[in-house]
Amino acid sequence: MNYLLGLLTIIICLGSTVFAQSALTSTQAYEYLQNERGRARKTQAGADKPPMDSLKKAEQILQAALTYYHRPDVQELAKGDESLFYRKSDISFDLARIQAKLGNTEAAVQTLIYPLSGKFAPAYAGYMDELAEFTSVRQSPILAPLLAKAHASERLFNSTALKTPYKPNISEDEKVAGLSKLWSEAKYNFAYFDHIPDVDWDKLYLDYLPKIRASRSTVEYMRVLQSFCAQLHDGHTDVWANDLTLVDSTSRQPPIWPVLVDNKVLVQEVRSDSLEKTGIRPMLEIVSIDGLPVHEYADRFVRPYQSGSTPQNVNVATYTYRLLRGPKDKPVAITFREPSGKTFSRLLPRTGYSKLKPSPAFNFRILPGNVAYVQLNNFENDQALNGFKAAFDSIATTNALILDVRLNGGGDSGYGWNVLGYLTDKPMQTGSYSSRLYSPLRRARGETIVFEPVESGNGGWPANGQKLYTKPVVVLTSGRTFSAAEDFAVVFDAMKRGTIIGEPTGGSTGQPLVFSLPGGVMARVCTKRDMYPDGTEWNAKGIQPAVFVKPIASDWQSGRDTVLEAALNHLGVKEPVVTKKKSKK
Numbered sequence: 001m002n003y004l005l006g007l008l009t010i011i012i013c014l015g016s017t018v019f020a021q022s023a024l025t026s027t028q029a030y031e032y033l034q035n036e037r038g039r040a041r042k043t044q045a046g047a048d049k050p051p052m053d054s055l056k057k058a059e060q061i062l063q064a065a066l067t068y069y070h071r072p073d074v075q076e077l078a079k080g081d082e083s084l085f086y087r088k089s090d091i092s093f094d095l096a097r098i099q100a101k102l103g104n105t106e107a108a109v110q111t112l113i114y115p116l117s118g119k120f121a122p123a124y125a126g127y128m129d130e131l132a133e134f135t136s137v138r139q140s141p142i143l144a145p146l147l148a149k150a151h152a153s154e155r156l157f158n159s160t161a162l163k164t165p166y167k168p169n170i171s172e173d174e175k176v177a178g179l180s181k182l183w184s185e186a187k188y189n190f191a192y193f194d195h196i197p198d199v200d201w202d203k204l205y206l207d208y209l210p211k212i213r214a215s216r217s218t219v220e221y222m223r224v225l226q227s228f229c230a231q232l233h234d235g236h237t238d239v240w241a242n243d244l245t246l247v248d249s250t251s252r253q254p255p256i257w258p259v260l261v262d263n264k265v266l267v268q269e270v271r272s273d274s275l276e277k278t279g280i281r282p283m284l285e286i287v288s289i290d291g292l293p294v295h296e297y298a299d300r301f302v303r304p305y306q307s308g309s310t311p312q313n314v315n316v317a318t319y320t321y322r323l324l325r326g327p328k329d330k331p332v333a334i335t336f337r338e339p340s341g342k343t344f345s346r347l348l349p350r351t352g353y354s355k356l357k358p359s360p361a362f363n364f365r366i367l368p369g370n371v372a373y374v375q376l377n378n379f380e381n382d383q384a385l386n387g388f389k390a391a392f393d394s395i396a397t398t399n400a401l402i403l404d405v406r407l408n409g410g411g412d413s414g415y416g417w418n419v420l421g422y423l424t425d426k427p428m429q430t431g432s433y434s435s436r437l438y439s440p441l442r443r444a445r446g447e448t449i450v451f452e453p454v455e456s457g458n459g460g461w462p463a464n465g466q467k468l469y470t471k472p473v474v475v476l477t478s479g480r481t482f483s484a485a486e487d488f489a490v491v492f493d494a495m496k497r498g499t500i501i502g503e504p505t506g507g508s509t510g511q512p513l514v515f516s517l518p519g520g521v522m523a524r525v526c527t528k529r530d531m532y533p534d535g536t537e538w539n540a541k542g543i544q545p546a547v548f549v550k551p552i553a554s555d556w557q558s559g560r561d562t563v564l565e566a567a568l569n570h571l572g573v574k575e576p577v578v579t580k581k582k583s584k585k
Contacts, residue, residue: 025427026081027462029074033087036065037094055102062095089115093124100133109140116146122158125150158515166243166520172213174518175221179205179212181515182225182239182523188438189513191529192234193449195540204231218519219249225521226305233540235309235317235482235508236526243520248328252350258286259480260319262553265294267336268320271357280346283557285337289323298323309540310507312479320480326350339557359407362387364395369573372398373564376419379411379484388419392467400571401469402564403492404476406502410483410509417461420488422469423497427460429533430491435511436527451529461491473498474567477545482506487530489543494533499570502549502563504542 040058044050050058068074069088078085093115099108115124125147128134138147162181164174183205193201208228215221225239241247257269265286270276289297298318306322308314324332328351335345361383363375372395376384388395395401403419413430420428434451442450475492477500486505493500512524531537538544549566556562568575 024073024077025460025462026077026084027460029068029077030081030084030087033065033069033084033091036061036068037091040065040094040098050101052102055098059095059098059102062091062098065091066095086118086120089118089120089124093127096137097131097133100137105136105140108134108137109142112137112143113146116143116150121146121150122154126154162518163516164518166218166246169217170221170519175212175215176209178221178225178517178519178521179208179228181517182229185513185515185523186229186232186237186525189436189525189527190232190234190237191436191510191526192232192539196231196233199231204228218246218521221519222246222250222521223305225517225523226307229523230305230307232307232525233309234307234526235313235506236510236512237524238307239517239521239523241520242516242522246520250327251325252328253324253326254332254348254350255353255356256280256324256348258319258323260315261551261556264553265298265319265323266553266556269359271359272353273355273357274353275348278346279344280336283339283559285553285557286323286334287337287343288333288335290333294323308506308508310479310504310542312504312542313482313506313508316480316482316506324350362391364388364391366394366398367402367568367573368575369568369571370397370399371568371571371573372401373404374401375404375407376416376485376488377405377407378409379413379415379488381411382415385415385418388422392422392469396467396469398471400472400474402474402476402567402571404564405481405485405488406476406478406563408481408485408488410485413484413487413509414461416484416488417491418464420491420495420497421462421464422467423473423492424463424495425468427462428491429494430461431487431494431533432531432535434529434531454528472571474570475500476563476567477502477505477543478563479503479506479542481543483509486538486543490530490532490538493543499547500543500545501547501567501570502545504544507538507540507542509539 040061043054043058043061045054066088069078069091074084078087092111096108096111096115099105099111112124112128115121128138128147137143162177164170183201187201193199208224211224211227212221215224222239222241229237229239241250255271255275256267257271258265259268260266267280267282267284267286270281286294288294292300302322302325303314303318306314306317308317324334326332331347331349333345333347335343337343359377361376361378361381363373363377364387365373367373374388374391374395376388378384401423405416417428417430433454435454437450437452439447439450473492475489475498477489481489482505486507486509489500489505492498508526509530510526511528513527514522514524517523529537530539547566547570549563551562
């Protein structure tokens with residue numbers, strides 16, 4: 001092979017960074033194209049009306065990305081990778097937006113033909129309806145038939161007829177339609193009916209019709225939907241308020257994050273300095289809420305509406321995320337108990353707090369024994385990954401690494417897998433997946449529900465390729481470890497790269513189908529079954545730690561992190577570590 005030609009096939013340029021690989025993988029090509037899309041967005045600096053030179057630079061970046069996409073080796077990879085294949089549609093849509101902003105309507109029209117001709121045309125047509133830059137483009141006679149077809153397809157499942165706005169009390173017909181929509185979407189799309197074999201979904205629908213008709217407000221109607229949805233027992237299947245007025249009526253809370261430890265409800269985080277100055281700080285116990293013992297309050301007003309996959313998942317939803325939620329204009333009365341036993345009460349507004357402390361996505365420090373301790377607190381964006389990248393040279397000099405995802409509720413799985421790419425020099429298996437394959441013809445023939453494999457992860461997520469950490473590794477998990485953070489734990493476990501220590505994870509991930517319901521309400525239904533690469537199911541169980549450590553309240557309140565101590569002991573470090581400040585009396 002000609003040297004220069006060979007070199008071109010193994011060098012991938014990401015901005016100014018060059019990664020040498022033995023062969024281009026579909027994941028690398030996908031990431032390159034996504035990075036180029038991000039680079040094009042950054043040139044516009046988030047401005048509503050970017051300067052012309054910035055738009056032209058973005059146009060050049062996206063045109064170059066399409067040229068890259070059409071390289072023969074990338075085209076070959078795209079045949080076997082849907083995510084990579086559909087980058088052309090996304091890049092084309094991005095490019096058309098730039099062309100429209102530049103006033104090049106004819107160019108934008110031609111560019112849009114491709115994405116409006118594919119199976120995601122309804123989504124692109126919907127975006128076009130919302131974006132002002134496409135006002136003149138939408139009038140094109142060339143695009144008119146494509147847009148009409150896309151809108152007709154979208155109406156079949158997402159008609160705006162069932163996306164009615166919030167009112168204090170929507171009509172009975174709207175309420176019944178909302179229940180019916182939720183029932184039907186779950187009936188045909190929910191991935192885990194076999195996990196609830198005793199549930200007769202049609203009978204449950206009939207049981208809930210009188211309840212939905214009896215609701216006296218939109219808030220009550222939403223609660224009935226949440227209770228109905230909770231019968232599916234899945235962490236990625238739920239109902240929530242989308243309209244801001246409805247959110248204000250149901251879902252505001254003071255900036256306090258509780259946690260259930262050893263059957264006690266303790267304050268884990270206080271994100272307001274003003275609250276902390278009044279004596280409300282981590283390690284206090286919450287004894288009662290609005291005059292009721294805390295567990296009674298939770299069981300009456302919170303737990304019945306949580307659709308969780310496991311007991312730990314329901315507990316996290318009940319006590320951490322939603323315990324203190326309520327109407328914006330109704331303060332919540334909380335009685336706290338200090339470690340000394342002294343109690344005090346506060347009437348706390350649910351809104352009006354300024355200068356809230358952010359929860360960092362990434363933390364890093366060196367522990368005794370030269371052990372790197374890294375918190376990856378969410379994968380909602382690239383902050384945790386970028387923090388890890390920036391700290392890696394320091395991490396590389398340590399004797400062992402602890403990756404803590406106990407507070408990580410998920411986000412984009414790719415961020416976590418890219419962190420794991422520093423721990424191996426081999427591609428990582430990311431799991432096996434399946435979804436229901438519904439066929440009216442097969443149903444008419446009497447066939448049962450069929451699951452088809454989708455997006456098999458056995459092709460591998462690439463290793464970092466340049467930097468490698470070879471020392472011992474421990475991952476810490478809890479019931480709050482959820483969704484994409486569990487995808488992280490699955491890959492780490494399957495890699496056999498180290499030990500998972502702590503408590504079982506929440507037990508739920510998957511691709512939810514999101515849809516609107518009448519009255520400013522949204523819902524989602526889990527459509528994908530996620531398993532270990534070998535097919536082992538973990539949904540409704542959680543990822544099981546190799547070393548089980550359950551914190552107890554007295555240790556937790558004294559500032560001892562027994563899970564972290566267990567990890568250090570596992571790594572041969574015996575020194576105790578106090579990780580939290582003690583609550584002042």
